[in-house]
Amino acid sequence: RNLKRQMPCRVDIDRLNTPFIAIYESLIPPEEEKAKQKQLLTLLQRLVTKEWPEGRLFLYGSCANSFGVSRSDIDVCLAIGDANINKSDVLLKLADILQSDNLQDVQALARARVPIVKLMDPVTGISCDICINNVLAVVNTKLLRDYAQIDERLRQLAYIVKHWAKSRGVNETYRGTLSSYAYVIMCIYFLQQRRPAILPCLQEMEITYSVTVDNIECKFYDQVEKLRKFGSRNKETIAQLVWGFFNYWAYRHDYANDVISIRTGSVISKREKDWTRRIGNDRHLICIEDPFEISHDLGRVVDKYSIKVLREEFERAAHIMQDSPHPCESLFEPY
Ligand code: ATP
Ligand code: MG
Structure with missing residues (x-):
């Protein structure tokens, strides 16, 4: 050695x-992939706002940290200011809302280590996982993205x-x-x-x-x-x-x-x-x-x-x- x-x-x-x-x-993913992700995020944000006016969606993980490859699933965090919410309730409610808007393969995994709702958007073909209040992941994503720009x-x-x-x-x-x-x-x-x-x-x-x-x-x-x-x-x-x-x-x-x-x-x-x-x-x-x-x-x-x-x-x-x-x-x- x-x-x-x-x-x-x-x-x-x-x-x-x-x-x-x-x-x-x-x-490196082509630019049009970013546009499709934005399009899906806008749609999801509109659905979320109806139910939780204060709720905001953030991308995190490889779709936002500049280390993502082509055609990956996207990771989304729903940030709801209120710390007293019951995550499982929000998750199930969210799954309901998404289902009724024709998003496909909607599935709430309430018992997972990081509880998420999974879905597939038939318009953009993008699959996505949504978690609740995992804001630390949004912040560490920013740190990685900032390093990547140097x-x-x-x-x-x-x-x-x-x-x-x-x-x-x-x-x-x-x-x-x-x-x-x-x-x-x-x-x-x-x-x-x-x-x-x-x-x-x-x-x-x-x-x-x-x-x-x-x-x-x-x-x-x-x-x-x-x-x-x-x-x-x-x-x-x-x-x-x-x-x-x-x-x-x-x-x-x-x-x-x-x-x-x-x-x-x-x-x-x-x-x-x-x-x-x-x-x-x-x-x-x-x-x-x-x-x-x-x-x-x-x-x-x-x-x-x-x-x-x-x-x-x-x-x-x-x-x-x-x-x-x-x-x-x-x-x-x-x-
Ligand atoms: P891939 O291209 O393989 O999907 P990724 O960048 O999405 O890579 P993951 O390891 O799947 O990376 O993690 C997604 C995000 O979740 C990370 O960017 C980070 O914000 C957060 N994360 C993952 N693992 C941890 C961990 N152990 N501690 C804290 N945050 C984590
Ligand atoms: Mg990932």
Whole structure:
């Protein structure tokens, strides 16, 4: 491992830039998809307003965080100011309303971990999940979207990493691997660590945006249009960054002691967070701090079996990036 740790990047790395950029571009959704999503959101908002005049709909997740691929389902949050509402009642009422407006496959999943109403809009063909008052997800979506506007290399890296994770079967939280949200956070962290840095730490800068959600203060610098040159002193290319990302998670991350934190833009110790032992189902085998719910380890879904799978996949990817004659194909081979 130590040998590999010191290993320099392959000399022909930059011939991989063109194919990686091509993969990235093929994954970006076309503009007309955004228009269709807006159209559906407008329709839904009209239906919601009739029943809950104060209710507002927000997009969150990959349809709004700029890391979404083509033809994904959209995630919508219905925010109702009143904290005393009964979520199941609202959910069932909402399902009723949607059903009577000819939306298809309407289904209320009131008992799910995150209770939602599912539906399909026959006009736009878009499927959608609506949750109630999950405002923290709307705010962390904004944080990710704001980071994406600072340097295009974040979007490129995150699309490639997500595409890799989906192809290799390690983007399945119900099977103990990581969420897309966790992977994007890992990419942000990695780019904050480059020297010169490619991304700043927005939560450590002057506060220009601040909301309190579920007693959590979410605040950060959001005038990101002023940061468009932030990473320009760093000339690393996407191929070098993909190599570096996998190299980091395969050989350089200290799984025993470290927690990655985009909130602080640095690594913090497991001991400091008291994440050194298993508590309930939280095993802390790979530690990724949520930027706002800081007691929340995004790696908590990972168990003693899936950590092996995950680390072997990081090592496989690092190895391919180092040695394979055609990394852009081998990397994404279905598992
Ligand atoms: P995909 O393209 O795979 O659908 P996604 O961006 O929608 O990716 P998900 O992991 O499905 O990502 O999560 C959707 C949203 O839900 C995230 O953007 C985030 O706002 C929120 N979210 C997901 N997991 C967590 C979590 N563990 N803690 C807090 N928020 C989360
Ligand atoms: Mg999603």
